[in-house]
Amino acid sequence: QQKVQQSPESLIVPEGGMASLNCTSSDRNVDYFWWYRQHSGKSPKMLMSIFSNGEKEEGRFTVHLNKASLHTSLHIRDSQPSDSALYLCAASIDMGYKLTFGTGTSLLVDP
Amino acid sequence: EAAVTQSPRNKVTVTGGNVTLSCRQTNSHNYMYWYRQDTGHGLRLIHYSYGAGNLQIGDVPDGYKATRTTQEDFFLLLELASPSQTSLYFCASSDLGVYAEQFFGPGTRLTVL
Numbered sequence: 174q175q176k177v178q179q180s181p182e183s184l185i186v187p188e189g190g191m192a193s194l195n196c197t198s199s200d201r202n203v204d205y206f207w208w209y210r211q212h213s214g215k216s217p218k219m220l221m222s223i224f225s226n227g228e229k230e231e232g233r234f235t236v237h238l239n240k241a242s243l244h245t246s247l248h249i250r251d252s253q254p255s256d257s258a259l260y261l262c263a264a265s266i267d268m269g270y271k272l273t274f275g276t277g278t279s280l281l282v283d284p
Numbered sequence: 285e286a287a288v289t290q291s292p293r294n295k296v297t298v299t300g301g302n303v304t305l306s307c308r309q310t311n312s313h314n315y316m317y318w319y320r321q322d323t324g325h326g327l328r329l330i331h332y333s334y335g336a337g338n339l340q341i342g343d344v345p346d347g348y349k350a351t352r353t354t355q356e357d358f359f360l361l362l363e364l365a366s367p368s369q370t371s372l373y374f375c376a377s378s379d380l381g382v383y384a385e386q387f388f389g390p391g392t393r394l395t396v397l
Contacts, residue, residue, distance in 0.1 A: 177326075205383050216374060216388035217327070224383065261326060270315055270334070270378070272386065273343070276326040 175200030177264050179275035187283050192249040194278045196262030197242070206238060206245045207272065209261040217261055221247070252282045287311060288389035290375050296395045297365050305360040305392050307375030313387075314380040316358040318342070318350055320371040321391075327374065333358060365396045 176199040186192045196206065205224045209217040223229050223238045223245060230236075235248045243264075249256055259279050263272040287310045297303050309316060317332040329342035331350035339350055347369060349361040362369055373392045378384040 207385075216390055218388070219385045222383070222385070263327075265383070270382075271329065271332065271340075271342070273329075274319075274327040276324060 175203065175264065175266070175273050177262055177273050177275035179260075179262050179278050181278060182276070183279040183281070185281045185283055186252050188252060188254060190252050190282075192247075192252050192256070192280055192282070194247045194249075194260050194262075194280070195244065196246065196264075196275055197244045198264040198273075199243075200264070200266060200273075201243065202266040203243055203264045205265045206236075207263040207265075208236060208245075208247050209263060209274075211259040211261060211277075213258070220260075249280075252280075254282050254284045256280060257282045288375055288377050288387055290373075290389040290392050292392060293390065294393050296397065298397050299366060301362075301365045301396070303362040303365050303394065305362075305373055305375075305394070307358045307360075307389055308356050309358075309375075309377040309387075309389075310356060311377070311387075312355060313377035314355075315378045315384070315386075316352060317376040317378075317386065318348070318358065318360045319374045319376065320344065320369075321374060322371050330360065362394075365394075367396045370394060370396045 207222045208220045211217040259277045262275040318330040333352035375389040376386040378386045
């Protein structure tokens with residue numbers, strides 16, 4: 174059973190700062206990564222996904238993927254208090270129906 | 285956006301009790317999933333299904349049964365609940381296409397005393 178490791182466990186950044194979150198899978202068959210965001214007391218919602226080497230940008234959010242090392246990272250620039258949440262990384266094999274989630278990074282943006 | 289609802293939202297039962305958690309999705313998604321979320325463990329997949337009558341085993345299935353009665357409805361059954369099953373349970377659904385996004389319901393908080 175594959176493992177998905179996330180770091181750091183928690184992170185505090187000042188408002189307007191850059192947050193960087195990391196995620197690595199132990200399974201060489203992983204073919205897709207997702208990032209989900211979960212605000213306190215709410216359900217997870219998909220933020221971004223990536224399957225090819227390189228980076229993908231959507232507004233203030235950028236995701237990087239290095240398939241050789243099975244490492245993905247999420248970067249949030251100009252962080253806002255509303256970005257404070259639990260960020261969950263998920264990886265899939267076999268066309269993405271079955272996801273394995275990491276334990277998450279708890280981000281606090283300090284106003 | 286997909287609509288996934290869960291009931292009940294909160295449930296308290298005793299050790300050895302029977303519990304059924306319900307999930308309904310109204311966007312005709314083929315796939316439905318049951319997860320549990322615990323501090324320090326993240327989200328863990330219990331069971332999932334790709335259509336009515338189908339059931340696939342997830343990563344932490346022990347102590348749980350599931351049944352998909354229709355395209356819309358997926359149930360999680362705890363027949364002899366134990367305190368270790370105290371958790372936050374999420375249902376999710378996704379479309380048939382590969383790498384489809386999963387949409388989560390609001391969650392059910394279950395406490396087993």
